[in-house]
Amino acid sequence: MIKYLFLFLFLFISLEASKNSEILNRAHKYMQSNTQSDTFRAYNDYKNLYLQSAVANNLDLKIKSLEGIVQSGNRLHIDVSKYSNELKTLQLKNSYNKPKPKAMKKTKHIEDVHIEPLHKLKSIDWKEDILLLTFNKPLSNKQIKDFTLHDKSKNKYRYVFDIKTSMLTSSQSITKNGIDRIRLAQFDPKTLRLVIENSSKLDIKQSIDAKTLQISFILKTAPIKIDRDKVIVIDAGHGGKDPGAVGYKKYREKIVVFKIAKELQKILKSRGYKVHMTRDSDKFVKLSRRTKFANEKNADIFISIHANAVDGKNAKDVHGIECYFLSPTRSERAKKVAAKENSADMSDMNMYGKNSYLNLLNHHNIVASNKLAIDLQRGMLGALNKKYKNVKDGGVREGPFWVLVGAQMPSVLVEVGFISHPMEAKRLVNDNYRKTMARGLADGVERYFANN
Incomplete structure (x- = not known):
């Protein structure tokens, strides 16, 4: 009897884990669409998973669901400070439990290497149709590499800007009416990547003003038809x-x-x-x-x-x-x-x-x-x-x-x-x-x- 009971519990836990994984994947897909309705659906999924994690005492699921709540809540302009504070506490506690890497022994053959400090992003602002990325140090044109990708099958244009020797604390989504998606993320340890994605071709120009990278958009938007019989x-x-x-x-x-x-x-x-x-x-x-x-x-x-x-x-x-x-x-x-x-x-x-x-x-x-x-x-x-x-x-x-x-x-x-x-x-x-x-x-x- 006890044998069957353990088997039942094992199957139940496995099914719940599979269900939670499915909901988590669904929420992640909702977040990728970048629409308000899908973001709100993702927000609700993450909150349900958060409750499940509390019942199951699943720390990994709790951290993932809190990360989702904070990301989707910020995009929806919902106050998620309570969840953000809990997430920081759990991440800090989790980092204490990780084994510390063993210190490397110094040898006579290793010389001290001077590492140039990276540029840090200080602020993101809009000045009408100009995106302003301001760093803590002056930029040079050599640090900025840009290229354009066009996916004909999906009719998608991607404008990519790689900023060398720069760093970001976390990925960010930037919104602008008339543009499908703008994403800023760390591409590698020394490269910050800005990706602008749109279903139609954009006229984009870049310039540097001391510490600020300016991305100018010349938008040609069709007038929106609004039903005013409301x-x-x-x-x-x-x-x-x-x-x-x-x-x-x-x-x-x-x-x-x-x-x-x-x-x-x-x-x-x-x-x-x-x-x-x-x-x-x-x-x-x-x-x-x-x-x-x-x-x-x-x-x-x-x-x-x-x-x-x-x-x-x-x-x-x-x-x-x-x-x-x-x-x-x-x-x-x-x-x-x-x-x-x-x-x-x-x-x-x-x-x-x-x-x-x-x-x-x-x-x-x-x-x-x-x-x-x-x-x-x-x-x-x-x-x-x-x-x-x-x-x-x-x-x-x-x-x-x-x-x-x-x-x-x-x-x-x-x-x-x-x-x-x-x-x-x-x-x-x-x-x-x-x-x-x-x-x-x-x-x-x-x-x-x-x-x-």
């Missing part, structure tokens, strides 16, 4: 008896977000969309009524606009723009932000029950909502960074926001900044800043509909 519901957070956050110089959240929402409505209407507001004045609207209104209007997307805040002692330190989509989460930060926004109408919370409200989630909308959040975040940052300095990207995050529960369409909560931060608060009460942000949000909406 219904959009914009929700200005709080209102009436609920002022929302009261921040720097007593600026009130309900007023700031209403003005941004009205400006966004104006821009989207001018572009041909059908737009509705959950409130057209300074009045209080119950949280459950807001998504119900969107459902009644058969909205294609729902955007709830809010402003964040922290207490006095941290007010000068915390700032940034964030986008949240509805999803169960264990992130303490997301829970704190959600608790602040959810506190507006606790009667609604009691009606459904605090502990059971996540059952109302429309899981089929989570992927679409994540895509919408990414496009809105990119739109805001893209518009604001052209005119203003120190605009912080707070990222795209998951959060249990009550105002999004029940929405039968992709829905996102936008935190336009911290009204408690002196600089950000002054900007949020400035008409030009609000109009620029609204244009960025509108551009994000356009990008979402163009890609979906």
